[in-house]
Amino acid sequence: MPSSGSLAEGAISFMSKKGIIIEKESDRKLVGKIKDFPDIEIFFQRSGDIPLSVDRGMGHFGITGLDRYLENCEGSQNSYVVKDNLKFGDSKLVVAVPDGWIDVTSISDLVEVCYEFKQNNNNLRLATKYPNLVRRKLEEFGVTNVVLVTASGGLEAAPMIGYADIIADITVTGTTMKENNLRPLLDGVLFDSQAAFISSNFIPSKFKKSSYEIIKKINL
């Protein structure tokens, strides 16, 4: 489960509503248990690490952002999404451009700007933490001549610093982007994300009963 942030609080609350009571000795402890499920241990991790943990078999279930799972594990045969919307952790992956680009309001404007860059022997550079997801989504919209620059944080500063021209980042209110003179495109939502419950495809048979009970409660 997520160790911090809004996903952490939402996850505990979600589980509690489903009748799955998480017990932890202290707030700082990164392991916990589930009441009435003595064979299940909870590990609290960075939500971004959870998809690969479950996919690689280090955990059997996980709560994480759907965007994170799809970025790292879409199409994996080792894990799957049990429930793709736990009704918390809403956010959007949006493309944002410098507010001074008054002529660019939509993705189709971006397609034309890509060509403009190409004609000047440049490539439009987009900074993101989600290169796989962004590339797939942009290609669906016909935006292909874009160089993706992977960055782990502080993307809003990328155009100002100069290592990218535009960004694609998760936003909830859009405030941070606005304060950094970035403007989401009108049709620039590439992906709507929320917290999701994921599972490994390979749960040892000794945990089958408990895992069945957990999934049943999750799906109620």
Added chain:
Amino acid sequence: MNNSDNKVLRLNNFEDFGPSRLRLLKHIENNCLEYLINSGYSNVDPPILESADLFLKKSLGSTSSSTYTFTDLENQLVSMRPDFTASVIRLIFDNLKKKNFMSKVCYSGPVFRYEPVTSKSMQIYQVGAEFLGQKGNKSDLELLSNSIKCLDLSGVKNYKIDLGNVGIVRELILKKGFGNSIAELVLNNLGNFNDKDWEKNLIFKAKQLNLIRLNNKENSSLSYEDILKDYEDRLSLNLGMRTQKDIINRFAGKVASQITMEEIKECIDLVKNIMNMTIEEFLDNKNSIKLDSKSCQEFRILLKNVQNILDEKRSLSLNFTLTRNLAYYNGIVFDVKSEEGIILGGGGRYDDLPSRLGYDFDQGCLGFAINLTKTTQVIGY
């Protein structure tokens, strides 16, 4: 991939072909290739793996997001071909010196498309052909005839051909005075023309794209200085690698091409009229829209010629909503469907594709491919 018993499983959505299905596939493939070779096509075989750039440059459309792309051991971004067209065009231009040539090539083999949310096979066997160096009806008809013959050789009975023409739709919209942006918006949304909210969604998108002028005043063009003054605060922010001049010029162009709400509704009515036209109405040219242009006349001749080739069991329908992979089709487009509506193949004209791929060539380009994976499924084995 291992399960708890250590077996390695076949990947999801990749099929094993048993002896009877493979025999059928090879039989159809060999018949088609023999026919095409005897019709003057040269058999070629480009590699399965190509630079990802080849397909990214070509695509601008639906196949691009479903390509198996990865970084190879030499750190190059490579893709397994999602279809043959781009590879074949690259092969032709890489291996031939002359600019003015007529090149007809045929091919067969697997292509790979990544579609995890569907149950469609991700490895598809195709046989097809590309025809470079001719524009006009004669080559359109030749291509259609070749594809019909290949379908007949495959053994599929009672198939249907949906034939459209992206060039005519674009021409009719532009002829009525609507700009390229409106034409592109309409063409990009023709695929869901039959959705009940099509009109509402189109207007919404037009507003999003700033294509609709929200007041009805005559559009006096904004000067460079007007724009600079009105947007001074924003234009003085960090603009990255773009210049104020580029931004202002493009902005001025967008404003100049805006239309009113009444005009977009007029365009929608025009499009509905075109889309709902039957083949008979188009051939008789008795519609309220006068379809007298040279391209309409030529398309009329083509339709009649194709009707003459087909009998009543293999029907031809006019379908102007058909755009296939819009980004590069500019003329005829066609789908071939089984009786059950399964798409068995298709093709069309894409004259701009060679230049999109970086080759200096504008003498016509068209092609078709048959999906042997689907065809063997439909025939049964």
